[in-house]
Amino acid sequence: MTVAAVPRPYQNYVYAYPHKTSYRPLTPRPALADLWRNQARHALSLYLHIPFCEVRCGFCNLFTRVGAPDRLTGRYLDALDRQAHAVREALGERPASRFATAAFGGGTPTYLAAHELERLCDIAERVMGADLRAIPLSVEASPATATADRLAVLAARGTTRLSLGVQSFVDAEARAAVRPQHRTDVEAALGRIRDAGIPVLNIDLIYGIDGQTESSWRQSLDAALYWRPEEIYLYPLYVRPLTGLGRNIDPAVSEQDWDIQRLSRYREGRDRLLAEGYEQISMRMFRRIDAPPQGPDDYACQTDGMIGLGCGARSYTSTMHYSFDYAVSMREVRSIIDTYTTTTDFTHAVVGRAVDAEEARRRHLLQSLLQAQGLALAGYRLRFGSDPGRDFADQLGLLADRGWLEADADRLRLTPLGLAYSDAIGPEFFSPAVRSAMAAYELR
Numbered sequence: 001m002t003v004a005a006v007p008r009p010y011q012n013y014v015y016a017y018p019h020k021t022s023y024r025p026l027t028p029r030p031a032l033a034d035l036w037r038n039q040a041r042h043a044l045s046l047y048l049h050i051p052f053c054e055v056r057c058g059f060c061n062l063f064t065r066v067g068a069p070d071r072l073t074g075r076y077l078d079a080l081d082r083q084a085h086a087v088r089e090a091l092g093e094r095p096a097s098r099f100a101t102a103a104f105g106g107g108t109p110t111y112l113a114a115h116e117l118e119r120l121c122d123i124a125e126r127v128m129g130a131d132l133r134a135i136p137l138s139v140e141a142s143p144a145t146a147t148a149d150r151l152a153v154l155a156a157r158g159t160t161r162l163s164l165g166v167q168s169f170v171d172a173e174a175r176a177a178v179r180p181q182h183r184t185d186v187e188a189a190l191g192r193i194r195d196a197g198i199p200v201l202n203i204d205l206i207y208g209i210d211g212q213t214e215s216s217w218r219q220s221l222d223a224a225l226y227w228r229p230e231e232i233y234l235y236p237l238y239v240r241p242l243t244g245l246g247r248n249i250d251p252a253v254s255e256q257d258w259d260i261q262r263l264s265r266y267r268e269g270r271d272r273l274l275a276e277g278y279e280q281i282s283m284r285m286f287r288r289i290d291a292p293p294q295g296p297d298d299y300a301c302q303t304d305g306m307i308g309l310g311c312g313a314r315s316y317t318s319t320m321h322y323s324f325d326y327a328v329s330m331r332e333v334r335s336i337i338d339t340y341t342t343t344t345d346f347t348h349a350v351v352g353r354a355v356d357a358e359e360a361r362r363r364h365l366l367q368s369l370l371q372a373q374g375l376a377l378a379g380y381r382l383r384f385g386s387d388p389g390r391d392f393a394d395q396l397g398l399l400a401d402r403g404w405l406e407a408d409a410d411r412l413r414l415t416p417l418g419l420a421y422s423d424a425i426g427p428e429f430f431s432p433a434v435r436s437a438m439a440a441y442e443l444r
Contacts, residue, residue, distance in 0.1 A: 006421075016321075019434065021438045032086070048109075048124060049107065065330060076341055080310055099130040108145055136160045154196070162201055163204065164204065169183050202229060207236060207269060208258060209237055231291065234284055322351060370422050399414075
């Protein structure tokens, strides 16, 4: 058998499937009460999205805007409260809905002032019924917004994990990524987080930044490890359309060289963290061996039963993934947020994609196989009544031929080399329909 050429390692970060660019306006718009009527609700995930940042990083293609003039954060929270009441009513009281995990993401949730964070927690608890002090609660923050008063609110309301977007401890690299910050400010923020007593600190780092070397990458790893964070995420830099970064050298040369550089930095980072007492959970995620568990990891957050509130959030039932409109450009993002803040009827899903049995199998395989522990065969067979080796024979066979997959009687796992190529493996399992929809999506 002739094995196909090894693909480029950095193609698509599969943090959710189907990808949001495969979503389309729903016609007619289904009622939320109908979507959730027959769904399991005993272990839901709750996600609240805050689409504001103090600055937009050069690599960022997330749904967020810079600044919030004219009391926009207050109007946004008003809309979030209206949406939460509508969703809670749609869920109904029978069967009772219970939340197993919660997260505040963005954007930058800590862009909100301390009293606004109190209100955000109130919406999660008093409206949605999530007991934030009894379940894992993860919150994203930036160094500039990780202030003592905000952290005090989050700690008091039950935050168990605080994720700080550092990206680099080297000032020149931060500037190259269009992320204006200074190491002294980052270190001060980390000190405040540790003082707040939040149990789990995660530090995000990025490799592949222009000008980054083995030595400067080691500086960032050393600086992060000084704080002994319970988790560290190592992200490869992507340069996406409509973001602030651009590459000015010959793409045919730069992309190949850049792939080699990123793979080298990944391996250096992985090996260093493993040697320092961390275990690898996925290509990106590393957890200190003695760290307390925080509920579902990485891709598992897209398991059936997720309620997303906010105009950049997604919700998942077993048969439908839905959200609001999506954009990257500043003008379009501002327009979508303005529409959200004036919306009074949140009883229907607006944009989304139906998930049939085939897509459910693909999603389950992706959210499992891209984890270091791999895919449990018994769980797959119990859920779908079939075998992944038959359902995905061609794709799994190719991975095995490349030396990227190992199997035993119980599990399919990626090899260390396979984990390094996670962002190439994920897209190979996308269905033709999802590929077509993603290709037809018009970026704006």
